Amino acid sequence: MAVRRRRTADESRSLILTTAAERLRIYGLEGLNITGVAEDAGISHATLIHHFGSSGGMRDALAQKMTLDLVQDLVVALDAKVSPSELARNVFAALSEGGHGKLLAWRAVEGGSGQDFSVVREMFGKLLATTQKVLEVDTREDLQRIILLVATAAIGYGIAGDTLCDLLGMSEETVDGFPQWVTAQIG
Amino acid sequence: MAVRRRRTADESRSLILTTAAERLRIYGLEGLNITGVAEDAGISHATLIHHFGSSGGMRDALAQKMTLDLVQDLVVALDAKVSPSELARNVFAALSEGGHGKLLAWRAVEGGSGQDFSVVREMFGKLLATTQKVLEVDTREDLQRIILLVATAAIGYGIAGDTLCDLLGMSEETVDGFPQWVTAQIG
DNA sequence: ACTCTTATCTACATTAATGTCAATAATATT
DNA sequence: AATATTATTGACATTAATGTAGATAAGAGT
Numbered sequence: 210m211a212v213r214r215r216r217t218a219d220e221s222r223s224l225i226l227t228t229a230a231e232r233l234r235i236y237g238l239e240g241l242n243i244t245g246v247a248e249d250a251g252i253s254h255a256t257l258i259h260h261f262g263s264s265g266g267m268r269d270a271l272a273q274k275m276t277l278d279l280v281q282d283l284v285v286a287l288d289a290k291v292s293p294s295e296l297a298r299n300v301f302a303a304l305s306e307g308g309h310g311k312l313l314a315w316r317a318v319e320g321g322s323g324q325d326f327s328v329v330r331e332m333f334g335k336l337l338a339t340t341q342k343v344l345e346v347d348t349r350e351d352l353q354r355i356i357l358l359v360a361t362a363a364i365g366y367g368i369a370g371d372t373l374c375d376l377l378g379m380s381e382e383t384v385d386g387f388p389q390w391v392t393a394q395i396g
Numbered sequence: 397m398a399v400r401r402r403r404t405a406d407e408s409r410s411l412i413l414t415t416a417a418e419r420l421r422i423y424g425l426e427g428l429n430i431t432g433v434a435e436d437a438g439i440s441h442a443t444l445i446h447h448f449g450s451s452g453g454m455r456d457a458l459a460q461k462m463t464l465d466l467v468q469d470l471v472v473a474l475d476a477k478v479s480p481s482e483l484a485r486n487v488f489a490a491l492s493e494g495g496h497g498k499l500l501a502w503r504a505v506e507g508g509s510g511q512d513f514s515v516v517r518e519m520f521g522k523l524l525a526t527t528q529k530v531l532e533v534d535t536r537e538d539l540q541r542i543i544l545l546v547a548t549a550a551i552g553y554g555i556a557g558d559t560l561c562d563l564l565g566m567s568e569e570t571v572d573g574f575p576q577w578v579t580a581q582i583g
Numbered sequence: 584a585c586t587c588t589t590a591t592c593t594a595c596a597t598t599a600a601t602g603t604c605a606a607t608a609a610t611a612t613t
Numbered sequence: 614a615a616t617a618t619t620a621t622t623g624a625c626a627t628t629a630a631t632g633t634a635g636a637t638a639a640g641a642g643t
Binding site for chain 1: 423520543551581
């Protein structure tokens, strides 16, 4: 038997979740099985169960971690003192990078669990406040519409942006300037 | 043994796919297993395999059917002589109803298969032509941006629209008028 | 009526994934 | 150095899903 490496519990959990996220990126949801993840991480699947209790426990933990990462990215995007022209660009970047689109799509096709949404509500409170400050929108309705448009477009972009740009035959410059163009439309 | 009902192959395939779509809506991707679908459809899982060859065959057939339904809805939305103010509304309705959002999310988190995209390309050709005619856009870049915005927003809306509107505390009227408002922004 | 096709079923086989358990060993603690 | 803790593992058990095969029967065509 090869020499056995012993990590701290946190290190192991982190290694497992990183591996799982990578497998989600490559293989899709089917890649999130404990045997596959354990193999890629170079550990036994029994160890994985030891740390997360069950296969569902691992997936819940991954969804939670990815949600926190998403919120973190959004908070960073909003915390900087942004100009109106930068706001949509930041939100788009935050939502379309780092596999966040896959997280949202995953949640959309997931059956049960449900999990905790409080952190997302918190994020939206922040989003509302920052957007109102930056854009100086008149009515509450307009503010809601603007956020809904940017958020849905960013989500759709994170999920299908690459395919759509390809289908439309868009040049790289046009794609790059898209978030800024969106901001100009609603400004 | 209860009396055995014998359908035509087409009827059986249709029954199975309808049941599968319903299970996808209710239980998510986990609901798309042949035993569960067969049980809900009131047939044996062996019959299901007889018609689709395998579990993956059933899922492929379902994805294909849902894609065709989506394209069909979009073609209808675009075939009518629409005014600019109706265009976005129609696209939004077509994408956000009938579980189309789940299809797109599914494709986003799916690993392999890949399947055929020609029908989607065809749809986008139509979308480009109709939009150009209706909106009379100056440059090709603007046309691409407009379509990208409407499409991504509609996709994001189909996947997360309900949740987002709830999080934002939007009134029903504001939600209903959203597609039209989007059209006004880009007009 | 008769035959032919094939949709359907039951029963079984196979595979894959999940979960359990007791033993082992790496590290921290005393 | 001795002890305690617990991360780790291999082997086993269980469950669930998928797939196979042969028999049956419903309906179409003659």
